[in-house]
Amino acid sequence: MSQPPYIAVIGPGQAEPPAEAVAEAVGALVARRGGVVVTGGLGGVMAAACRGARRAGGLAVGLLPGTDRADANPHCTVALPTGIGEARNALVVRAADAVIAVSGGYGTLSEIGLALKMGLPVFGLDTWELDPWRLPGPGIRACRTPEEAVDLAFAAARR
Amino acid sequence: MSQPPYIAVIGPGQAEPPAEAVAEAVGALVARRGGVVVTGGLGGVMAAACRGARRAGGLAVGLLPGTDRADANPHCTVALPTGIGEARNALVVRAADAVIAVSGGYGTLSEIGLALKMGLPVFGLDTWELDPWRLPGPGIRACRTPEEAVDLAFAAARR
């Protein structure tokens, strides 16, 4: 059995309803195309992406920073406490073939940096804009809709 | 949705057919009871446990040491490259509610030590015998059959 595309959906653990709606749509679209959603397993954008994936019949993975599985949002198919704290951000992106950032705080910024450092494609929906004077590469590809982000992420993941 | 029990099945990446048969039976029994099988994602005992789980309709998670998903055995439902090398052994046991060791080399020994240090229950099927003069606690509970190991692991995981 060959592996499906894995798409990390990253964003803050506390998010406004519009950001959660976007993340839920992203999760659902990834699942409908047969992709696996990877998240940090907590609330906000992470929970919304998992909820979208599960409701669409897909798989949602949560890689938790702490040691307690009960910290996971209730929508994770697979919830894995890592016990390595913020270092788990590197695992979230390492586990992915492409990354979609929705909104974002500092943790999200770190995951964007890690993903770009690893050479992963990153697509953004109302997320950080990176300093254009500093940017060594393509950076975050800004998208307008969940459909556009998921289309581009699947195209990039296939390569 | 509350989370099912997660059972780590640990053992060497190259194993003899009898050890693989035992690991496959363990994977199948865990899956039939609704548990999630967690492994290091590679071959041998890990692949056999995943195969058993998948054939029984269950979920098999592989936490890979390297950065390439293609290293995973073909039976992982979810295959996650971690990129953290042998440090991923700590994640395999941290993600579990109970551990079943089948046969074993040095990596397995390290996972047994990590699990016991974390206070996780460890059940053994033809695996390392720990030095009785050194043992600070219950150590590995030796089992005779996959059924016995899975029964005890589920009972321990529920606590």
Added chain:
Amino acid sequence: MSQPPYIAVIGPGQAEPPAEAVAEAVGALVARRGGVVVTGGLGGVMAAACRGARRAGGLAVGLLPGTDRADANPHCTVALPTGIGEARNALVVRAADAVIAVSGGYGTLSEIGLALKMGLPVFGLDTWELDPWRLPGPGIRACRTPEEAVDLAFAAARR
């Protein structure tokens, strides 16, 4: 013996001479005040900061992503291969009481995000400017000189 302040000096592994001169001055100033310089152990800004610290008689720590100590720049007092890849970025900032960013690529961006997420003070010398519309807190305190950055970092580390 109580521990001295630990200051992470973060920046790209390949840097222009002016950035290296700034990093070397930062390393020297940290060492002269009795601080320990923590870096990712490789070249560019990391090597320059270590060189500055060593020449001033101080301690320079390098936390390497790979498994080979020979990857370290020659100025590390203590060079530690971690074998955990980009996840070591979390260790570099976790080991620090304050962070000084000099220039920077994507790895540096990830360390800035991780440090701010952990609540560590971050001081910048010609580094990333963070999107002001997204910033949830103080972000990076921009400094004009190595002296200013080191003064502020020591003041923040003491708290």
Added chain:
Amino acid sequence: MSQPPYIAVIGPGQAEPPAEAVAEAVGALVARRGGVVVTGGLGGVMAAACRGARRAGGLAVGLLPGTDRADANPHCTVALPTGIGEARNALVVRAADAVIAVSGGYGTLSEIGLALKMGLPVFGLDTWELDPWRLPGPGIRACRTPEEAVDLAFAAARR
């Protein structure tokens, strides 16, 4: 400047006075030969090894499991909180060229397993005896004195 040998001294965080005396002697001998002592940074055997190294004028590194530098024993030259919990055991051995185990609980057992898995030479002073029926390689070389262990560790580290 080329790097000196790094010797991990592993053992329990709570130890009897004889084990601490052995660990302190090991730390001192490593330091006198110009080696760097690497430990998990906590008490018991770890603290004793660091104390021996410091009193002999050497360097002692502590890689802590938690996020607070104040957890370190007072003899660490360099104390690094990693925040990755028991996964730091992999870093302690990965940072070393050879490993000396003194006494030992489950954490020590895990480090022995990780070191042997990584192909590192492991020397033991009154530590775990490994199941001879299971042993795939040389295992732990049992030593009778700190001098013997340090002699063999330096010879092995040089290769």
